[in-house]
Amino acid sequence: MASISERDSRVIWHPYTPMKIWPEAIAITRGEGAYLIDENGNRYLDAVSSWWVNLHGHSHPHIAERVSEQLHSMEHCMFAGFTHEPAVALAERLLEILPGPMNRIFYSDNGSTAVEVAIKMALQYFINTGNPRKRIVALENAYHGDTFGAMAVSGRSVFNATFSDYLFDVSFVPFPYPGKEAESVEALRTLLSAGDVAAFIVEPLIQGSAGMYMYSADVLEQFFALCKQYGTLIIDDEVMTGFGRTGPLFAADRLSTGPDMVCLSKGLTGGTMPMGITAATSKIFDAFWDDDRSRMLYHGHSFTANATSCAASLASLDLLLADSCTEARAMIEAAHTGFAAAMRKHPLVADVRHTGTIIALEINAGTTSYHSSIRDRMYRYFLSRNVILRPLGNIVYVLPPYCITKEELQYIYSCITDFLSAEAGTQ
Numbered sequence: 001m002a003s004i005s006e007r008d009s010r011v012i013w014h015p016y017t018p019m020k021i022w023p024e025a026i027a028i029t030r031g032e033g034a035y036l037i038d039e040n041g042n043r044y045l046d047a048v049s050s051w052w053v054n055l056h057g058h059s060h061p062h063i064a065e066r067v068s069e070q071l072h073s074m075e076h077c078m079f080a081g082f083t084h085e086p087a088v089a090l091a092e093r094l095l096e097i098l099p100g101p102m103n104r105i106f107y108s109d110n111g112s113t114a115v116e117v118a119i120k121m122a123l124q125y126f127i128n129t130g131n132p133r134k135r136i137v138a139l140e141n142a143y144h145g146d147t148f149g150a151m152a153v154s155g156r157s158v159f160n161a162t163f164s165d166y167l168f169d170v171s172f173v174p175f176p177y178p179g180k181e182a183e184s185v186e187a188l189r190t191l192l193s194a195g196d197v198a199a200f201i202v203e204p205l206i207q208g209s210a211g212m213y214m215y216s217a218d219v220l221e222q223f224f225a226l227c228k229q230y231g232t233l234i235i236d237d238e239v240m241t242g243f244g245r246t247g248p249l250f251a252a253d254r255l256s257t258g259p260d261m262v263c264l265s266k267g268l269t270g271g272t273m274p275m276g277i278t279a280a281t282s283k284i285f286d287a288f289w290d291d292d293r294s295r296m297l298y299h300g301h302s303f304t305a306n307a308t309s310c311a312a313s314l315a316s317l318d319l320l321l322a323d324s325c326t327e328a329r330a331m332i333e334a335a336h337t338g339f340a341a342a343m344r345k346h347p348l349v350a351d352v353r354h355t356g357t358i359i360a361l362e363i364n365a366g367t368t369s370y371h372s373s374i375r376d377r378m379y380r381y382f383l384s385r386n387v388i389l390r391p392l393g394n395i396v397y398v399l400p401p402y403c404i405t406k407e408e409l410q411y412i413y414s415c416i417t418d419f420l421s422a423e424a425g426t427q
């Protein structure tokens with residue numbers, strides 16, 4: 001009998017995978033806490049939370065139970081003209097904890113669609129209020145997803161180069177690298193002062209896919225304050241940073257100025273099911289409250305507010321809001337702080353970046369390309385040590401599920417330092 005991996009290689013087209021160069025895929029048959037287990041019984045420590053989605057560990061019994069109950073009572077129903085308890089309860093609970101304050105929850109399927117919805121809400125807000133604004137501003141090197149609107153507001157890069165001719169025009173503000181914050185703030189001020197900017201979309205505190213580039217809450221506060229000054233709507237893309245990744249529940253919790261819209265996905269369901277959310281303030285919602293149907297939001301997906309995903313999200317929130325989860329995140333943050341201090345002295349480490357439960361090391365490899373060869377060497381080396389780390393070019397980062405133990409974190413750190421020692425030996 002052919003293995004799952006062999007059968008896969010005949011029928012599957014994987015995401016972000018050069019299929020000819022990298023045909024093999026490891027077949028996972030079980031998940032247990034921070035571990036994924038393959039068809040041959042190998043256990044891998046999931047140090048990147050399966051593309052940043054998993055919060056509490058794989059196959060968590062509390063989430064599994066709630067999902068199972070929901071599947072047995074009502075798995076899904078259309079969400080126009082109908083509603084259900086899990087969707088309403090989840091909206092009620094999220095509105096209590098989201099930065100803002102937010103007033104309404106719009107459901108979709110993933111992070112990219114959460115962003116698409118936010119862009120449409122922002123543009124139509126200005127049309128509905130009789131003062132059309134056409135421009136969107138984003139940060140250079142941003143990543144907001146792979147659908148066309150989300151690609152358009154993302155930095156122009158290898159991720160979207162093939163489609164650049166088809167992306168609408170967006171103005172980009174230079175990233176606020178340390179020491180360059182004032183330039184970014186001034187660039188944003190110049191763009192906003194033209195008075196035609198509908199929305200500023202931003203990954204708060206950390207640009208994930210760009211390579212875990214971090215910046216201070218102080219700069220973000222200045223960005224938000226400028227948007228308020230010039231009447232530009234703020235789209236806070238917390239698809240990666242949401243649900244505790246940066247320490248507090250949401251990155252924007254560190255600010256005194258609230259966003260107008262928040263995009264959520266990934267950890268929303270604890271990483272169990274796909275779902276996206278765009279939360280909006282009453283100011284946005286009220287602009288769509290009209291007798292004229294042409295002013296409603298023309299957007300919806302077949303699986304909008306999927307009841308099973310909502311049940312998973314409610315179960316994940318139970319776990320996230322428990323004191324034990326806050327303590328777990330604090331433990332990860334403290335462990336990362338210790339590792340960061342040690343790594344800052346390493347001759348092969350060009351930069352160490354750390355916020356909350358996320359740590360990133362930029363390795364001196366002579367290139368920062370997403371396709372750099374050190375990336376594949378690192379990836380394979382860590383797999384050989386039974387750790388899943390998916391470096392972004394020469395940047396290796398750890399973004400673990402909150403159930404990870406101190407010992408498991410130390411093991412991941414030791415794999416990274418062992419790799420660096422081996423590299424130093426070959427240079």
Ligand SMILES: Cc1ncc(COP(=O)(O)O)c(C=O)c1O
Nearest residue numbers: 110111112143144145208239240
């Ligand atoms: C900040 C941010 N926004 C949006 C997305 C897109 O989310 P999805 O992959 O669920 O479409 C991502 C994905 O990594 C992200 O990091």
